[in-house]
Each structure stands twice: as C-alpha cells, then as structure tokens.
Amino acid sequence: MKYLEKDLLLNSVINLIDDLIFYKDKDFKYIGCNTAFLHFINISADKLIGKNDFEIFDHDLASLFRHHDKLMLAEGKIRTNEEWVTYPDGSRVYLLTKKIPFEYATNHIGILGISRDITSLEEAHQQLKAQTLLDELTKVKNRKAYNLKIKALLAGFERYQTPFAIISIDIDDFKKINDNFGHDIGDKVLQSFSALIENHIRQTDHLFRVGGEEFVILSESKTKIDTIQLAEKLRQTVASKTLMPGINITISLGICAVIKGDCANSIAKRVDSLLYQAKTNGKNNIVFKPVE
Numbered sequence: 001m002k003y004l005e006k007d008l009l010l011n012s013v014i015n016l017i018d019d020l021i022f023y024k025d026k027d028f029k030y031i032g033c034n035t036a037f038l039h040f041i042n043i044s045a046d047k048l049i050g051k052n053d054f055e056i057f058d059h060d061l062a063s064l065f066r067h068h069d070k071l072m073l074a075e076g077k078i079r080t081n082e083e084w085v086t087y088p089d090g091s092r093v094y095l096l097t098k099k100i101p102f103e104y105a106t107n108h109i110g111i112l113g114i115s116r117d118i119t120s121l122e123e124a125h126q127q128l129k130a131q132t133l134l135d136e137l138t139k140v141k142n143r144k145a146y147n148l149k150i151k152a153l154l155a156g157f158e159r160y161q162t163p164f165a166i167i168s169i170d171i172d173d174f175k176k177i178n179d180n181f182g183h184d185i186g187d188k189v190l191q192s193f194s195a196l197i198e199n200h201i202r203q204t205d206h207l208f209r210v211g212g213e214e215f216v217i218l219s220e221s222k223t224k225i226d227t228i229q230l231a232e233k234l235r236q237t238v239a240s241k242t243l244m245p246g247i248n249i250t251i252s253l254g255i256c257a258v259i260k261g262d263c264a265n266s267i268a269k270r271v272d273s274l275l276y277q278a279k280t281n282g283k284n285n286i287v288f289k290p291v292e
C-alpha cells in the first residue's frame, strides 16, 4: 500500500472512532486530532492546530492537561488517568485518558492521547457505591458508612482539632413493639422513626443505623451544649409523635464529644456506657459525659 493510501486509511479509521484522539508536539501544541475530539471541544481543526491547551481551555483545565502531559513525558511511558473534566461550555464529563510518547519527527517526542467518555459508567459506579452505604430498610446510612465517617472525622480531629460529637440512640422496649404488633409493623416503625430523625437534624449531623434498633448521630462542628440540646430535642420529638396508629415510642440517648487520643473503639465504649446509664436511669432520657 502506498504512503498516501495508508495515510487516508489511518485517517478514516481514527475518524470513525468515538474516543477522542489527539496528538501534540514537544511544545504541547496540537498537531492533529480526530473528528470526535473536534466535536467534543466544539472547535474547528484550523483553530486547534498549532495552539496549546492554554489557548483553548480555561487555565485550570489547561494546567491539568499540561500536568499529565509533563508527567507522561518525564516517565517516558504510557500513562492513564481518570478524572472529572468541565469543558468551557459547562458540560461535565468523566474521562479515562491514556497518553503515550510518540516520535513525530526525528528526535522529537510528542504526546499521543486517547480519551474515553466513561461518565455513565462512573455515575453507575458511584450509585452502586452509595447503595452499599445505605441501610436497606430505613434508607439511612449503615454501619459501614458509620465506620468510614468516624474514621474521616477522627482524622480531621487529629490534624486540625475539628471537634465532633456522638449521639448514640436506642429505641426503648422495641421488642414489645414487635411482640405486640408484629415484625412488619416493627419495620415500619423503624422507617418512620428514621425519617423523623432525618427531618430534625442538619446537614452537618449524620444519622446511621448501626444495629437493629440502634442508631448513631455523628455531629460535626457543634459545641457540647448544642449537641445536648439537639439530643434533648430529638428525645422530646420522638416521645410526642405517634409513629404508626396506636404506636408511640421513646428513646434513650448517650452523648459524648471526641477527646484527644480517641479512636473509634474508645468512642463506642464511652458512648455505649452513657447510653447504658440512660437505660438504667429508667429510659426516655439523655446522659452525657459531664467533664471532658
């Protein structure tokens, strides 16, 4: 096959591909690309060729592309990265990009890149990930989510001393609800209880179902007084509401704040013993650690 024919064939092939293909010279200026790339960035070929990313994209995006180009050239081998990219028209896509060095003239190494739009795959992945963190029955976050959140909050406390508080909640005599009304009604009570609590907390308070009728709130950036007030408000709200026809419940709560040297276990131990005191005090009350 003659050179010209080969060129034509190669061009036809790369223009048929939906992935975005582009190539830049050693000075990071575009030498060429396929039609998918031009459509994607909504620009004509004559406006692209000979320009670098800073002349086409906004500064942040161009810096990101340049950063990856440089890393790939320094390593001298194929490099893959995935990231959310916001294009100048405001569209946001999740791109899987592979870049590889290529010789476009003697001793001149440029960058050949192929990007695949995997936005729907990434969204599905995120959705699935979010589902594994939700409790199936109540749709509030589950114990796995709790473990992740407390780990993150502990890291923030250790590094920046960002305080947080823990409210452990246990529904009183829940066994009686099941025994008297049946397990299905018990489930519905758990659902409306969770919804009620979610409606009475702020975005910085995170509710988790950590056991059958055991819940925890991790409360960010609150003073201890705020947390005690929140716990008392929740106790009163629950006691005053009829969750299902003929069914009223009460809750017992243990409250404590994170302290220096804490880990997830020490917090759980402390707050559980406070909750236990609330139960032995006769239930339907809150107990907090007085001095910390």
Ligand SMILES: Nc1nc2c(ncn2[C@@H]2O[C@H](COP(=O)(O)OP(=O)(O)OP(=O)(O)O)[C@@H](O)[C@H]2O)c(=O)[nH]1
Residues within 6 Å of the ligand: 137, 170, 171, 172, 173, 174, 175, 176, 178, 182, 183, 184, 185, 186, 187, 190, 211, 212, 213, 279, 283
């Ligand atoms: N309906 C329903 N019941 C559950 C679920 N998970 C746990 N339970 C029930 O919750 C009850 C908890 O009982 P206990 O641990 O004795 O606690 P309690 O009756 O609330 O008593 P105190 O904690 O002392 O107030 C048991 O009857 C469990 O079967 C669930 O997902 N659905």
